Amino acid sequence: MKIAVIGDLHYPALEDAYVAIEEDRKVFYETFMERFFSVPADLYISIGDLTNYGLKEELDDVYEMINRHNKPFVHVLGNHDVCALPRDEVLAITGQKRFHSISTDSATLAFIDTEREQDLENWGGTLDSAQLNWLEGVVEESEDKPLLVFAHHPVHGTTTNSEKHKLCIPADIPIWELLSKKHGMGLYVNGHNHFNSVTIKEQWNFLQLAAVLDEQAIRTIEISDSHISVDSVELNDFELQKRARIIGNAINHFQLNPDPLGLESDVKCLIPIPARTVPAGERV
Template sequence: MMKLVLMGDLHYHEIDHSIPGLLEARTAFYHTLLERFLDINADLHISLGDLTNLGSSLELQEVYEILRHKDRTFIHVLGNHDLYTQTRREVLEITGQQRYHAIDTDTAMLVFLDTAKEMDFEDWGGWIDDEQLKWLERLIDASGSKPLLVFGHHPVYNTTARSEKEKGSIHPCIDIWSILNRKNGVGIYFNGHTHVDSIVTQNNWTFVQLSACLDQHGFRILEFLEEEIRISAIDIADKDVQKHASMLHQHMKHFKPNPDARGLDLDREIMVSLLKTEQPQK
């Protein structure tokens, strides 16, 4: 059966090399965290966006060099921070990733969205253009009753924690629910962006939001079992990782630590039954 490992906002960032100990702290933090991520045996290793802090060539090249230490199938969903200093085309050329795409398997259909705006420091909210919305609608219809897993950086408005805030979601003027409600059976939407763990169920959809790795050091595992999908949390409890993260927080631009990132246990793990089916509301 299928197994996936997911990572929230990583914010790999350039540093001021004149600050004593900062290079060592960054190297130790990101190498340890990403090595643990890659050590997990899974079909896909997925970043839910903001893999980098500014999307510079240096940030992208350095973090991908670490990610290539192991032969894993890595998928990078674009986040707003990944597109701050370069165009979408330039970022995709460096990473070798696709803007948006789908993987259809016997177990489930996986859909990877692009919800990020390009080179816009003023508006970090999410957007999906009409072409991508029509593409998503076709895929939802084609998925039938097969489980559908959607991966985007921004949450759907007014679902998970903080998604109701300004610039905290896909723009509320986009009627994505009219598309999601076409789904017959299980749908799960994964996202990052708001830097707080949260799980919410609405209609036949489960929304799973991951906090930033700099705040909550860990990942999510998704596993298909015989009658359910299990989503569980893995924590990296290494004291050195916590110490290095604290130093990075002190010298980092465009990132504000969230002391409430973890949320409750109910915001981190869930079992989704594969036995329930609901008819789509078209």
């Protein structure tokens, strides 16, 4: 199974103040999304902040681009996606589920919602009791099969800057207590902090993606019987880079990252999958 993932896209509505970037916005986002969906994959995922403020115009526009490609697509909500509208309205527009899981022969995939709905003061993550109870069941039911969790916010104290206030799911929310019960290996994929990062904690690997306006790249995750391979498709397109800088410097609610986004080891890795336990009496 192969998965293509993008970080924070921040597609902006064309406000009056942004008229000068209309052509840049059109060319950049249409080109980037076309190249994203041209990467061969079984599933395409956005780990949130697909839009810059969650306006209906932004959601309609970006989903029009997505739907052109007729590919299986999952959008986990980011905090920017639920700024302007209530969560239920956003989900109605996008046709996405708030949280859910997919089980395949090779892995279990879980998609969670870590957002504080329409909270403009606290952009940190959270998980309500309904999701925590559900996630506990997913962890248990995955048994020793690899479990991949996709979320917008990182788990506290894992990836770059995830120990900081508003840049993680706070430590007092017991998501790590649930994840640590996992038998076998897990991979947790998030965005939010606009840095690439790969870290390991016990049986879990944590993968964080930079924002698309900072880095025009697509992460691929390929699952085989023996390992999970994480790689990066770098677009290396000067014209896209130029347009990304113009957009990033023009829009509100976003700031281009002035710092290095990470090392090569923060975008590529090979994660071994331990041999699965065969129950007594079951044939190998």
